[in-house]
Amino acid sequence: MKITGAVLEESGRDRPFSQTRPISVGELDLGEPGPTELLVKIEAAGICHSDLSVVDGNRLRPTPMLLGHEAAGIVVATGGAVVDIHPGQRVVMSFLPRCEQCGACAEGGRLPCTTGTDANNTGELLHRTRHLSREGEIIHHHLGVSGFATHAVIDRASAVPVESDVPPDVAAVLGCAVLTGGGAVLNVAKPIPSDPVMIVGLGGVGMAGIITAKALDVERIIAVDTVLEKLQQAADLGATETYTPEQVVALGVKARYVIECAGHPRAFETAFVATQPGGTTISVGLPGPAARAAISPLTVTAEARTVIGSYLGSAVPSRDIPRYTQMWREGKLPVDKLISSRIRLTEINEAMDLLAEGLAIRQVIMFEEPLGE
Ligand SMILES: [Zn+2]
Ligand SMILES: [Zn+2]
Known part of the structure; x- marks a missing residue:
């Protein structure tokens, strides 16, 4: 045809x-x-x-x-x-x-x-x-x-x-942004409400991470981006604190789970630096194959850190899409935003x-x- x-x-x-x-x-x-x-x-x-x-x-x-x-x-x-x-x-x-x-x-x-x-x-x-x-x-x-x-x-x-009550535009965004950013929170970090969660890089994937953390009642949701407008949007979506990468480093802001969604090696370095002792840095972004980031192996050991990769939010789409649609239906996951x-x-x-x-x-x-x- x-x-x-x-x-x-x-x-x-x-x-x-x-x-x-x-x-x-x-x-x-x-x-x-x-x-x-x-x-x-x-x-x-x-x-x-x-x-x-x-x-x-x-x-x-x-x-x-x-x-x-x-x-x-x-x-x-x-x-x-x-x-x-x-x-x-x-x-x-x-x-x-x-x-x-x-x-x-x-x-x-x-x-x-x-x-x-x-x-x-x-x-x-x-x-x-x-x-x-x-x-x-x-x-x-x-x-x-x-x-x-x-x-x-x-x-x-x-x-x-x-189900047919899920509008087509919302349904579309479930397929990558929500599966990926939501999955990094839901399938990999699995925070309890008192675990601080930081998202570095606020595109569709990062913002999906923000709304998923909010849906899980995470008390401190920290949003990081270079674009000030996006920090405001993240706050509107439920981020409780917002910073530029420079501020994160200068102020020593840290979280138990830090999710890198920018696909840039400098963002990965920021995410690593901002991870608490005992915490987990989750790499979700896809930089170019030649990109390299500098992290301290000593810190990984001495602070008992975890660095983990998550492709497509470690999702099984047939298992996870119904979870997100149900959260959306209950008003907990405002995917349309x-x-x-x-x-x-x-x-x-x-x-x-x-x-x-x-x-x-x-x-x-x-x-x-x-x-x-
Ligand atoms: Zn995609
Ligand atoms: Zn297979």
């Missing part, structure tokens, strides 16, 4: 992207879903820093690639082997499909699925299929989702059904500029509904 999608032509073009236009929006061909796959009509798709990292070349992926890994939509058709999802159901897309057969999957959410990671790296779906092309040219899938399009074919393993703007697919290059400038929490592309301006 013919679809409209946003294709990254090549990585590493100069900014502003509004002028160099690395992403072109146009007509593409989408094949039929295979036995284990679904055809989904996309309703909403969030723009994440990991999309930007592919655009600016920090994360190397094959191009041309149809970007977007945080999306939600309505199932239109299912392959013959799919028995537990039906047309008409709303699904959240998950960017790390789980094969449930490899050794990594056997570890719960702690390790990324090996098969899913391999497929993501080559721009294919979980069962190594491809369905996207443009006048015969192969277009790569992005993390098994490619949600910046009117329709997508995804593997069943990349979808988690949600993470959405800083709702835009059209054609505004994608401008949206990448805004994200690169650190001026957006979550911009969500809406495919059908009016934007409500």
Whole structure:
């Protein structure tokens, strides 16, 4: 079928992207879903820093690639082997499909699925299929989702059904920002209310960490970012203290759990310095592969510290998405407040500029509904 999608032509073009236009929006061909796959009509798709990292070349992926890994939509058709999802159901897309057969999957959410990671790296779906092309040219899938399009074919393993009361934009943001930032709190830190939690880096993922800590009744929620506007937004979302990285170091502010969500080695260093003796530094961000941070091994030993990595919030999406939707339904997790703007697919290059400038929490592309301006 013919679809409209946003294709990254090549990585590493100069900014502003509004002028160099690395992403072109146009007509593409989408094949039929295979036995284990679904055809989904996309309703909403969030723009994440990991999309930007592919655009600016920090994360190397094959191009041309149809970007977007945080999306939600309505199932239109299912392959013959799919028995537990039906047309008409709303699904959240998950960017790390789980094969449930490899050794990594056997570890719960702690390790990324090996098969899913391999497929993501080559721009294919979980069962190594491809369905996207443009006048015969192969277009790569992005993390098994490619949600910046009117329709997508995804593997069943990349979808988690949600109830129809969850709006599409909220559903989309659950798939990356909330699974990742919320999961770092819920699955890794697991704080009790008296444990101070610090979040370093306040994009969509970091802000999701803030609202999840608040949902868990954490008494001291410390937000850290270089952008003062974001500190104010974090306070509005439930942070009890806000600081710039310089202030954290100068004032000696520390927390039991410190979660690095900026994807920058300097932010990781700040997070490490700000971790209490006996505390845990949790690395969630994805800096470039060459990035290096300086930390003191003596401090790790002498202060009995833990430094731990958490990919996708150590989530098992089929287990965790229902937890977040229930928290949202009870009014404890205001996911809608993470959405800083709702835009059209054609505004994608401008949206990448805004994200690169650190001026957006979550911009969500809406495919059908009016934007409500
Ligand atoms: Zn993401
Ligand atoms: Zn697996």
